[in-house]
Amino acid sequence: MNNMKDYMLRAMTKDGQVRIYAALTTDTAACAKDVHQMYPTSAVALGRTLTAAALMSGTLKSEKSTITIQIKGDGPLGSIVVVTDANSNVRGYVHNPYVDILLNDKGKFDIAGAVGKGYLNVVTDLGLKEPYVGRVKLVSGEIAEDITYYYAASEQTPTVTSLGVLVGRDGNIINAGGLFIQLMPGCSEENISWLEKCVESMPPVTKLLESENSLEQIIEEVLPGRELIFLDTKPVKYQCNCSRERMERNLLSLGIDDLEELAADKKETELICHFCRTKYVFQPSEIDNILSQTRKENISEADENPKE
Numbered sequence: 551m552n553n554m555k556d557y558m559l560r561a562m563t564k565d566g567q568v569r570i571y572a573a574l575t576t577d578t579a580a581c582a583k584d585v586h587q588m589y590p591t592s593a594v595a596l597g598r599t600l601t602a603a604a605l606m607s608g609t610l611k612s613e614k615s616t617i618t619i620q621i622k623g624d625g626p627l628g629s630i631v632v633v634t635d636a637n638s639n640v641r642g643y644v645h646n647p648y649v650d651i652l653l654n655d656k657g658k659f660d661i662a663g664a665v666g667k668g669y670l671n672v673v674t675d676l677g678l679k680e681p682y683v684g685r686v687k688l689v690s691g692e693i694a695e696d697i698t699y700y701y702a703a704s705e706q707t708p709t710v711t712s713l714g715v716l717v718g719r720d721g722n723i724i725n726a727g728g729l730f731i732q733l734m735p736g737c738s739e740e741n742i743s744w745l746e747k748c749v750e751s752m753p754p755v756t757k758l759l760e761s762e763n764s765l766e767q768i769i770e771e772v773l774p775g776r777e778l779i780f781l782d783t784k785p786v787k788y789q790c791n792c793s794r795e796r797m798e799r800n801l802l803s804l805g806i807d808d809l810e811e812l813a814a815d816k817k818e819t820e821l822i823c824h825f826c827r828t829k830y831v832f833q834p835s836e837i838d839n840i841l842s843q844t845r846k847e848n849i850s851e852a853d854e855n856p857k858e
């Protein structure tokens with residue numbers, strides 16, 4: 551059991567040809583499990599995806615940028631949605647938190663069976679006009695392999711991905727974490743065969759995390775024989791950015807017909823954040839205000855775009 555706080559680490563080989571991202575996400579995965587009251591299979595699937603997002607956060611530079619991972623499968627889990635910002639604040643949910651299917655023939659949680667067949671979307675929003683959307687077919691549903699395939703197909707970056715969430719017999723999360731190892735363009739044949747050897751003998755990430763070792767020590771253990779440079783670390787947290795204002799904007803975006811329906815009910819309207827389950831209650835008078843605001847905006851829009 552590793553008692554360190556969650557963090558992610560960026561490193562590279564001294565020649566710059568191999569980039570490494572590592573993350574410890576035990577508390578983050580446990581927090582997600584609590585927030586959504588998930589059964590183990592759902593918790594492992596979301597934990598792996600949150601870990602992938604924490605690793606990807608290492609590629610973001612500007613404060614305002616975000617990456618959203620959407621896994622849309624036809625299995626009992628439904629879709630998985632995870633968001634990270636550049637500060638490694640991650641949040642997410644699975645459509646069905648109550649999936650608890652039997653272990654597969656390797657004695658592991660059958661995540662592929664829970665996810666099913668479908669697509670992986672990665673939406674990178676750098677705060678520019680349009681976000682960049684990469685989409686690949688799910689090749690396995692185990693998530694790590696799908697992320698590897700995404701990097702190969704959509705970003706032309708050969709990537710070794712390892713994601714793990716270890717659950718105890720009591721259903722609690724014992725540890726969670728992950729690794730990305732990426733080959734930069736122009737990587738030498740020598741480095742490629744060195745890395746292949748390292749990966750062949752690499753234990754599962756949850757096994758590596760059983761030690762009290764730091765991510766730095768784990769990377770040195772997994773990638774022997776090259777001088778490594780540790781670039782920076784960031785704390786990883788399960789953190790939502792929802793607010794009453796944001797929820798109000800969601801209501802505004804409903805459109806007049808739906809708002810009129812809500813207003814006609816004359817009841818409290820309750821909205822629950824998908825990511826952190828926080829409840830927001832709007833009184834009938836507040837719904838009326840939002841409705842009249844929408845009506846005004848619609849009128850001014852019509853003024854700006856007069857019909858011929």
Ligand SMILES: [Zn+2]
Nearest residue numbers: 790792823826
């Ligand atoms: Zn929230």
